[in-house]
Amino acid sequence: MIKALLALAASLTLVWVLNTKHGDLPPFGKLLSPYRGFWQNGEAAGDFPAQQTLKLPGLQAPVTVRYDDHRVPHIFAQNDHDLYFAQGYLTARDRLWQMDFVTHVAAGRLAEIVGPARLETDRFFRRMGLPFGAANSLKAMMANPTTKVVLDSYSAGVNAYIGRLTPSTLPFEYKLLDYQPEPWEPLKCALLLKYMAWDLSGRTDDLRMSNILRKYGPAVTKDLFPDYPTREDPIVPVGTPLDFKPLAALPVPKSFEVAYAAQQLRDEPDPELGSNNFAVSGDKSASGYPLLANDPHLQLNLPSIWYQVQLSAPGVNVYGVTIPGAPTVIIGFNEQAAWGVTNVAADVLDFYQLKFKDNAMREYWHDGRWKPARRVVEHIKVRGQPDRLDTVLYTHHGPVVYDKPEKPFLNQTPIAHAMRWTAHDGADEIMTLYRLNRARSYADYTAALASWGSPAQNFIFADNEKDIAIWPNGRFPLKWRDQGKFILDGTDPAYDWQGWIPQAQNPHVKNPARGFVSSANQFSAGPDYPYYLNWTFGSYERGHRINERLAAMSRITPDSLRALQNDVLDLNAQLMLPRLLALVTDAAGATPPAANSPEAQVLAEMRRWRYQYTADAIGPSVFNLWYNDLVKRLWEDDFPNDPKGPAYRYPARDRTNTLILNEPNSPWVDDRRTSAKETLPQLALQSLHFATDSLTRKFGPLSPKWRWASQKSTDILHLLQLPGFGQMDVDCGGGAGIVNATSERNGPSWRMVVALGPQVKAYGVYPGGQSGNPGSPYYNNMLETWRVGQLDELVFLRSAQEANPRVKAAWTLSGR
Numbered sequence: 001m002i003k004a005l006l007a008l009a010a011s012l013t014l015v016w017v018l019n020t021k022h023g024d025l026p027p028f029g030k031l032l033s034p035y036r037g038f039w040q041n042g043e044a045a046g047d048f049p050a051q052q053t054l055k056l057p058g059l060q061a062p063v064t065v066r067y068d069d070h071r072v073p074h075i076f077a078q079n080d081h082d083l084y085f086a087q088g089y090l091t092a093r094d095r096l097w098q099m100d101f102v103t104h105v106a107a108g109r110l111a112e113i114v115g116p117a118r119l120e121t122d123r124f125f126r127r128m129g130l131p132f133g134a135a136n137s138l139k140a141m142m143a144n145p146t147t148k149v150v151l152d153s154y155s156a157g158v159n160a161y162i163g164r165l166t167p168s169t170l171p172f173e174y175k176l177l178d179y180q181p182e183p184w185e186p187l188k189c190a191l192l193l194k195y196m197a198w199d200l201s202g203r204t205d206d207l208r209m210s211n212i213l214r215k216y217g218p219a220v221t222k223d224l225f226p227d228y229p230t231r232e233d234p235i236v237p238v239g240t241p242l243d244f245k246p247l248a249a250l251p252v253p254k255s256f257e258v259a260y261a262a263q264q265l266r267d268e269p270d271p272e273l274g275s276n277n278f279a280v281s282g283d284k285s286a287s288g289y290p291l292l293a294n295d296p297h298l299q300l301n302l303p304s305i306w307y308q309v310q311l312s313a314p315g316v317n318v319y320g321v322t323i324p325g326a327p328t329v330i331i332g333f334n335e336q337a338a339w340g341v342t343n344v345a346a347d348v349l350d351f352y353q354l355k356f357k358d359n360a361m362r363e364y365w366h367d368g369r370w371k372p373a374r375r376v377v378e379h380i381k382v383r384g385q386p387d388r389l390d391t392v393l394y395t396h397h398g399p400v401v402y403d404k405p406e407k408p409f410l411n412q413t414p415i416a417h418a419m420r421w422t423a424h425d426g427a428d429e430i431m432t433l434y435r436l437n438r439a440r441s442y443a444d445y446t447a448a449l450a451s452w453g454s455p456a457q458n459f460i461f462a463d464n465e466k467d468i469a470i471w472p473n474g475r476f477p478l479k480w481r482d483q484g485k486f487i488l489d490g491t492d493p494a495y496d497w498q499g500w501i502p503q504a505q506n507p508h509v510k511n512p513a514r515g516f517v518s519s520a521n522q523f524s525a526g527p528d529y530p531y532y533l534n535w536t537f538g539s540y541e542r543g544h545r546i547n548e549r550l551a552a553m554s555r556i557t558p559d560s561l562r563a564l565q566n567d568v569l570d571l572n573a574q575l576m577l578p579r580l581l582a583l584v585t586d587a588a589g590a591t592p593p594a595a596n597s598p599e600a601q602v603l604a605e606m607r608r609w610r611y612q613y614t615a616d617a618i619g620p621s622v623f624n625l626w627y628n629d630l631v632k633r634l635w636e637d638d639f640p641n642d643p644k645g646p647a648y649r650y651p652a653r654d655r656t657n658t659l660i661l662n663e664p665n666s667p668w669v670d671d672r673r674t675s676a677k678e679t680l681p682q683l684a685l686q687s688l689h690f691a692t693d694s695l696t697r698k699f700g701p702l703s704p705k706w707r708w709a710s711q712k713s714t715d716i717l718h719l720l721q722l723p724g725f726g727q728m729d730v731d732c733g734g735g736a737g738i739v740n741a742t743s744e745r746n747g748p749s750w751r752m753v754v755a756l757g758p759q760v761k762a763y764g765v766y767p768g769g770q771s772g773n774p775g776s777p778y779y780n781n782m783l784e785t786w787r788v789g790q791l792d793e794l795v796f797l798r799s800a801q802e803a804n805p806r807v808k809a810a811w812t813l814s815g816r
Contacts, residue, residue, distance in 0.1 A: 427453025
């Protein structure tokens with residue numbers, strides 16, 4: 001009897017252990033179950049029916065869905081409600097876990113899924129105010145009857161899919177993490193937009209710049225960190241006539257002596273995120289109609305960031321990509337027009353130094369009086385532990401991200417500073433997308449842009465009326481010049497944002513004489529633009545290379561633009577490599593490497609290289625290490641990256657290059673940490689040795705093993721970074737600062753080329769597939785096409801009945 005009881009107890013214990021999540025370990029019993037475990041997520045060829053009717057209560061009329069050979073749904077509905085209901089249902093069918101997980105991140109709710117390891121991440125996103133901004137935007141969106149229909153219908157469609165799930169059909173990641181999907185609501189769509197805003201605009205240099213100003217003074221700061229670079233090719237060309245009368249310039253208040261700021265925010269987005277877009281006029285195209293291309297550069301993940309869809313209903317027939325969880329099409333085209341976006345690096349996030357009345361921090365001084373700080377208690381659920389309460393202070397500027405030093409963030413975050421950020425303000429971005437999806441003309445396009453708030457985007461446009469245009473567009477604060485370059489005085493109302501640049505006066509250009517428009521995250525406009533947007537943008541090389549090639553092109557075809565998207569010439573290497581070679585061989589005081597030394601062999605290889613970042617080239621592997629190490633040797637003694645000290649940044653690439661090219665005797669060359677006086681040739685030779693030694697240690701002596709793709713190692717990881725569920729070491733060229741901006745973890749997340757005309761044709765690809773299920777053949781089936789720089793012709797159907805050999809399935813969604 002005792003043995004039987006012990007055996008029963010052991011069995012029950014084993015069942016409990018195997019069916020319960022322990023820390024980061026999944027419940028292996030449920031996960032491995034042949035009836036409900038991950039085996040059920042495998043997809044066989046016959047699991048996707050060519051014909052079926054799905055009963056979905058909530059639909060007002062039947063919806064036809066046709067799937068093409070890449071499993072892109074082409075949705076034909078009879079009204080807006082059913083169109084977005086079907087979009088929500090079908091997107092959730094392919095990507096539910098992804099859209100749910102990202103909105104949990106934005107809401108600061110990861111700890112309730114994975115436990116205390118993500119508590120501080122949750123606190124960070126809540127203290128950054130992402131849920132606060134999402135709630136404000138939701139109010140603006142739900143106040144618009146059209147947007148309300150879109151969000152409510154989309155949410156109902158997602159919930160219709162969630163309601164059909166069983167333990168065996170749950171997406172794999174829910175089983176691995178052992179949690180259930182919750183009902184979708186419009187707030188989640190708003191959270192997704194705020195996460196995108198954080199990803200693209202949630203960074204600022206004002207803390208670093210304040211430290212530099214305090215340490216070196218205004219003269220040095222102005223010299224090393226100028227407001228406009230030596231080399232630039234702005235989005236709106238210099239000299240473009242203004243079609244508006246600017247508002248009067250704001251007065252610049254007296255100088256504010258900034259305090260020594262603590263280090264930068266601990267979780268900043270990657271600064272290499274960017275994008276390209278360009279459109280050419282009919283005069284430059286082979287067809288006589290405009291062409292438009294877009295390739296947003298974002299972090300490369302599986303499931304893919306984007307989801308392809310065609311949406312058709314009375315008044316709209318649009319194809320493109322959206323982010324799972326966002327209704328409508330974000331980048332795409334219809335029969336009359338096409339549009340795309342890149343990020344505007346405007347300064348829309350500022351920190352204000354506050355003066356609190358006392359340690360209780362209940363009041364702060366502003367405009368000559370004490371004002372109450374609003375206290376918001378964040379209730380954070382933590383899996384396996386008691387809930388946590390976190391009090392966040394809010395001023396009229398915005399949240400105090402961290403109000404006191406905390407151990408995990410000591411010397412890593414700005415303390416007692418309020419943050420002002422456009423993403424906290426309510427705006428109806430969904431309405432912009434709704435109108436763009438239906439745009440027929442330039443007038444429709446400009447009307448659509450009026451409701452866009454954040455993140456600011458360079459909206460490019462082309463239509464069958466043969467107009468091309470680009471607007472760096474969003475809500476831009478009205479500032480005096482350099483306002484926000486440094487920490488701002490939170491006590492003086494003169495330092496508050498003084499309103500907004502009128503949307504109609506945002507930078508823009510229509511049908512320029514050069515026959516094309518383009519953007520690559522560089523300055524929105526030249527010094528002749530009357531308003532201040534920022535003092536630093538993306539380096540000019542990508543934008544200039546695009547403009548250089550477009551200017552030289554004629555009789556342009558879609559394949560011409562595809563080839564341009566894959567351009568791998570590095571203008572920085574073209575400018576700087578001759579100088580580096582001269583420094584180590586010809587410059588006075590240089591001691592060239594010995595004839596048969598590894599460095600001499602490397603120099604011979606570099607003299608043959610033509611600045612192309614192809615996968616097999618050796619030059620990029622050497623140049624990246626050589627140049628970047630030289631930059632580090634120049635600046636790290638002057639602007640140290642010390643986790644225990646104040647944060648700094650290096651001067652921009654343009655200013656650094658000017659020093660290397662023209663200022664060999666600059667005092668910045670000498671390393672102040674050594675007694676010897678270093679020279680530029682010495683530093684260049686040391687960096688060459690570093691590059692040679694690094695590659696030799698990694699790959700052995702100079703050989704084809706030094707190829708760029710092996711050194712760069714592009715990895716496309718699963719969102720949870722699960723081993724085996726991503727694609728490692730993708731063999732491709734490109735790199736940061738190049739038109740084909742494929743780097744270690746970032747790159748063209750969607751490539752699209754649209755040829756307008758009597759019958760629009762379009763081409764596109766992203767590095768992944770339509771399905772978020774790792775067990776589906778459509779999880780990463782487009783990756784190889786993307787890797788080799790090709791595009792798929794996109795199936796654009798004019799009606800639900802149009803015959804097309806690439807259509808492989810036809811479903812009916814019915815409410816009855």
